[in-house]
Amino acid sequence: MKTASTALQNLFTEYMLGKRRTWYIAELYMFKLSSGQTLLYTGHDTTLSIGGNIYEHWPIDHGDITEERGIKVSDTTIDIYFNPFDKITGLGVTWYQALQSGAFDDCTVSIDRLYSPDPWSYIMPNISSNYVLKGRFVGRMDTDELRFTSATLTVKSALELLNTQLPRNLMSPSCLNTFGDFMCGINKENLGVTFTAQAGSSKTSIVSTSTGSGYYTQGTIVGITGANIGVTRTVKVFTSGVASLFHPFNLAVSVGDTFRIYPGCSKTITACQGFNNLARFRGMPFIPVPETLL
Numbered sequence: 001m002k003t004a005s006t007a008l009q010n011l012f013t014e015y016m017l018g019k020r021r022t023w024y025i026a027e028l029y030m031f032k033l034s035s036g037q038t039l040l041y042t043g044h045d046t047t048l049s050i051g052g053n054i055y056e057h058w059p060i061d062h063g064d065i066t067e068e069r070g071i072k073v074s075d076t077t078i079d080i081y082f083n084p085f086d087k088i089t090g091l092g093v094t095w096y097q098a099l100q101s102g103a104f105d106d107c108t109v110s111i112d113r114l115y116s117p118d119p120w121s122y123i124m125p126n127i128s129s130n131y132v133l134k135g136r137f138v139g140r141m142d143t144d145e146l147r148f149t150s151a152t153l154t155v156k157s158a159l160e161l162l163n164t165q166l167p168r169n170l171m172s173p174s175c176l177n178t179f180g181d182f183m184c185g186i187n188k189e190n191l192g193v194t195f196t197a198q199a200g201s202s203k204t205s206i207v208s209t210s211t212g213s214g215y216y217t218q219g220t221i222v223g224i225t226g227a228n229i230g231v232t233r234t235v236k237v238f239t240s241g242v243a244s245l246f247h248p249f250n251l252a253v254s255v256g257d258t259f260r261i262y263p264g265c266s267k268t269i270t271a272c273q274g275f276n277n278l279a280r281f282r283g284m285p286f287i288p289v290p291e292t293l294l
Helices: 006-016 095-101 158-163 269-274
Strands: 025-032 038-042 048-050 053-057 060-062 075-081 108-115 132-146 150-157 193-196 205-207 220-223 232-239 242-245 258-262
Touching: 006 108, 025 048, 025 060, 075 108, 075 132, 095 132, 095 150, 108 150, 132 158, 150 158
Parallel strands: 038 053
Antiparallel strands: 025 038, 025 108, 048 053, 060 075, 075 150, 108 132, 132 150, 193 258, 205 242, 220 232, 220 258, 232 242
16 A cells, blocks of 8 residues: 655645646656665656655666555566666666676665656756655566666565465574574674775685685675675685685676675584574574485
8 A cells, every 4th residue: 555645645636626737757766785775766857856865867667567456476677778888876887787797686676756746847956755656666676688788677576575485494404594684683794894805806706804714604795896896795715815706706806896794604503602692593403314214
């Protein structure tokens, strides 16, 4: 159910009474990246200031949005057009690089609609966010097709999460928690370390100034600056300050690029004790091993 503010309801009433005849509508797009950054765009002809937030003009549009009662998973598409040199404000890389490298993986998208109380002009004043119908469609994004000058994105509603198979928890010797999630209780941010890539770094291994071995094995590393900003990779092995990755970064790593690395967890009792978190261990290591009877 969509909730309209009092100001928006009053605006609709004026149209219904014939006091207004021309609608001034703009589509708004909010991308929340897994890195924590938020990107705001509008398909309107000019950049708009709404509630103090700047929605950058961009050639972007979406497919049909359908609403049905029940729990059917609905989806829509978003088409973004760009030239090879267009860089994303706040990321410093081109659209093609960001989409190819995975910066938009697990991105949450909200498609909203602005009903402007003022006629369109080339330079628009700040518009109150009370005139925005929020959450027309909210879902998780997946890159369906990436081309050199455009991309088609598929957005599925959050009801997709209901497709999780049950029972959700299966008996397993290893811990059922995901390291750093609510059930685990560990705050990964407190354990993360920020560093700059040193000489010898490449797409497959990042040389840091950190010492020690093993602590960051099976952990994650995310780009903070440089071509791989916002892109996350899993650390295969961490030895003598070198993080070897399971999958390489798509874009080149330069000396001086900033990364943040987080430790991993082998999901064993020993690992949980190492983080002083044994009370939240949800593994079942004493399950009898399978035996074959002849």
